[in-house]
Amino acid sequence: MHLVCRQCATRFTPELQLVPFETRNETIEEDFLPPGGLMQSESSFYFDDNVGNFIANIADTQNMKLTSDITRLYGCCGPGGGHGPNLQCEICGTYVATKVEDCCTPHYIFFDPSTTQAAMSEGE
Template sequence: MKRFVVCKTCGARVSGLLDSPVALDFITKAEQELLSGGEYGNGDNGNVYISTSDKHHLSYHQDQNRLIGCCGPSPYGLPNLVCICKSEIGREVTDCCTAHYVMLYKERIAIREDNTGLLEKVVSLPVAEDLKSQYEILINFGEIEIVLNALKM
């Protein structure tokens, strides 16, 4: 069963589909992705870590000072990622000499499960992203029958 991360403010999905959590290894992953796509980890502080490739509906903060680092955003400073609702939700780190990751703040997110597998099917459809988003909204509002009928499943 796949999992995904949502914004607590608006309910939008902010990660790709994820498998079970894995152990985090910051030491041996310097200048590399901390996690592969589809993996996530839980930090000691309760924050959730995902691969930079698993960002979904996240954009950089308009304050460019939050993106400062030697070769990319450093692990220090204010949130530099915002949800589509403009909630400051996490920090992307891609600086040299550090692992590369997205850290999502525990108080701003929730982890959900794709119990039916329907979201996984929708995400993999060979259709336009806006149509996938429409199906996803219907799923979030419990309108699964409408999506099933549209997909003729």
């Protein structure tokens, strides 16, 4: 399973394996989930209020760029993630995900379901 842009179908992740939300790591400044995994939130946590959002490891992202809009990047040591999506599709510029990489949170990316969707690869 991987995530793509609803607007232009650009692929944002490599092939990922769905892992249970219960296995999340909420330790501050650590990876929320291991690389290669994909989670679907089952309850709200931190700044992500939308149950059902897909969550991925920061290492597992591609074709996205960090916004140049600094109002979306407020944080202490990195983007806190509480100011709207801060990652844009590199091709069409749509805001598609939020990177959370601050010193008071675990580190992860969550995708906006209104601008991204999960896609199955051939053979899945």
